[in-house]
Amino acid sequence: MKMMEKAGNIYDFRVEPQEVDFTLRARLAAMCGKILNTAGHDAHRNGFGTDVTMKDNNSWVLSRMAIEFDVLPTQYEDYKIRTWLNDTGRIISVRNFEMSDAEGKVFGRATSQWCIINLTSRRPCDLTPIIEMHRQYIFEEPAPCEAPHKLGAVETEHSVVRPIVYSDIDFNRHVNTLRYIEMMIDALPIELLAEPHKVRLDLHFVKESRYGQILTVGYRHEQGTYLFEITSDEGAVICRATFAFC
Amino acid sequence: MKMMEKAGNIYDFRVEPQEVDFTLRARLAAMCGKILNTAGHDAHRNGFGTDVTMKDNNSWVLSRMAIEFDVLPTQYEDYKIRTWLNDTGRIISVRNFEMSDAEGKVFGRATSQWCIINLTSRRPCDLTPIIEMHRQYIFEEPAPCEAPHKLGAVETEHSVVRPIVYSDIDFNRHVNTLRYIEMMIDALPIELLAEPHKVRLDLHFVKESRYGQILTVGYRHEQGTYLFEITSDEGAVICRATFAFC
Numbered sequence: 288m289k290m291m292e293k294a295g296n297i298y299d300f301r302v303e304p305q306e307v308d309f310t311l312r313a314r315l316a317a318m319c320g321k322i323l324n325t326a327g328h329d330a331h332r333n334g335f336g337t338d339v340t341m342k343d344n345n346s347w348v349l350s351r352m353a354i355e356f357d358v359l360p361t362q363y364e365d366y367k368i369r370t371w372l373n374d375t376g377r378i379i380s381v382r383n384f385e386m387s388d389a390e391g392k393v394f395g396r397a398t399s400q401w402c403i404i405n406l407t408s409r410r411p412c413d414l415t416p417i418i419e420m421h422r423q424y425i426f427e428e429p430a431p432c433e434a435p436h437k438l439g440a441v442e443t444e445h446s447v448v449r450p451i452v453y454s455d456i457d458f459n460r461h462v463n464t465l466r467y468i469e470m471m472i473d474a475l476p477i478e479l480l481a482e483p484h485k486v487r488l489d490l491h492f493v494k495e496s497r498y499g500q501i502l503t504v505g506y507r508h509e510q511g512t513y514l515f516e517i518t519s520d521e522g523a524v525i526c527r528a529t530f531a532f533c
Numbered sequence: 534m535k536m537m538e539k540a541g542n543i544y545d546f547r548v549e550p551q552e553v554d555f556t557l558r559a560r561l562a563a564m565c566g567k568i569l570n571t572a573g574h575d576a577h578r579n580g581f582g583t584d585v586t587m588k589d590n591n592s593w594v595l596s597r598m599a600i601e602f603d604v605l606p607t608q609y610e611d612y613k614i615r616t617w618l619n620d621t622g623r624i625i626s627v628r629n630f631e632m633s634d635a636e637g638k639v640f641g642r643a644t645s646q647w648c649i650i651n652l653t654s655r656r657p658c659d660l661t662p663i664i665e666m667h668r669q670y671i672f673e674e675p676a677p678c679e680a681p682h683k684l685g686a687v688e689t690e691h692s693v694v695r696p697i698v699y700s701d702i703d704f705n706r707h708v709n710t711l712r713y714i715e716m717m718i719d720a721l722p723i724e725l726l727a728e729p730h731k732v733r734l735d736l737h738f739v740k741e742s743r744y745g746q747i748l749t750v751g752y753r754h755e756q757g758t759y760l761f762e763i764t765s766d767e768g769a770v771i772c773r774a775t776f777a778f779c
Binding site: 303337 | 573609700702704706
């Protein structure tokens with residue numbers, strides 16, 4: 288089988304009606320959600336998912352991520368996500384993704400950096416024992432796109448203020464990753480989302496935010512690139528991101 | 534096969550990590566989402582989904598719904614949703630749901646009233662031609678719970694104001710049903726959601742709301758029941774709902 292020559296595992300998806308926007312293409316956030324869920328499923332299937340790490344009171348946490356789409360698939364379109372680990376160190380594990388259509392054409396790429404934190408101390412754990420146990424799931428194939436860019440402080444020009452609500456939070460009462468992505472996309476001009484664009488998204492999660500806090504989603508626009516910074520009402524930076532459209 | 538004795542089709546699900554709240558039980562809105570998606574899938578499978586109606590510029594629209602849960606399933610728990618149509622008239626088609634756990638124990642029930650509207654005139658269509666073509670998918674088995682209750686005007690005591698954002702809207706630029714359910718749940722006291730309760734939810738969609746409007750989510754609390762009314766900034770009632778906990 289040709290598929291077997293490539294690193295990692297392949298998962299099949301279809302763009303569901305609830306995932307599309309008014310252009311009948313999948314929403315960028317819906318695709319990011321599928322990528323994140325694929326990471327969770329694949330770790331679970333390979334025996335090192337959060338269900339296993341939780342036995343030691345540890346959890347996988349996403350630190351940085353870069354996602355590129357040449358085009359977003361349309362309603363009812365079938366697509367595949369291939370995912371594989373490479374370049375895993377003592378603190379950071381790199382998980383990659385490649386999205387392809389029914390004809391096998393690659394239309395999206397992503398690379399993400401994860402650590403495992405202890406849920407009590409909130410500090411990262413040494414990944415060495417997990418890597419030793421799961422060497423067969425770490426591949427040489429490099430990431431399919433540039434690593435997440437370094438993101439500096441943003442002098443924001445526009446902002447939206449919103450409280451953290453029940454539907455935003457996960458098992459740990461922290462805002463879930465996908466909700467941050469949605470908050471930022473919802474702050475963008477809708478005209479931008481109405482037209483098809485190539486897009487690259489760089490994300491850097493700095494600090495967790497939790498139920499009871501109020502977030503400020505601020506951004507600045509520079510020649511097709513939107514630089515975001517989300518801060519909490521205590522003034523802490525929660526995450527930074529850039530959305531580059533072309 | 535015993536399953537075949539019951540009306541309708543059965544779909545298999547598992548509670549995914551992104552669907553649970555901090556109690557590790559599925560969020561009520563996530564379960565409502567699965568119910569609504571099951572309706573869409575089943576109509577599609579039986580040949581009268583929105584993909585087919587759209588060819589005539591018509592779309593299924595949810596009018597009223599009642600949902601009951603004795604308990605919400607926990608993370609990674611397998612469950613089934615059985616769905617069937619009964620009691621279909623000229624304007625309203627009734628679709629029912631029964632949720633059961635891996636042991637076959639029923640833990641949730643729902644019944645919903647749908648019409649087909651023309652996307653240009655926004656008026657309901659006569660369902661007779663669709664019913665004539667699909668008689669084999671309409672069953673005698675009654676709804677598994679009381680029909681959606683009539684919901685009168687609510688004198689609200691508390692309210693949350695929020696603009697409609699990109700992530701709220703569907704292919705038609707209208708707020709999607711699941712988002713209304715989330716808005717109302719997010720307005721509830723979080724302590725209520727932290728404890729397991731039996732819950733019955735009655736929903737009545739009055740008018741569509743669209744991108745650009747600002748919604749007021751108001752409610753009044755009466756002995757374990759929360760009566761909601763969502764209105765637009767033009768003062769129109771968009772939807773009413775009651776959440777009864779016991």
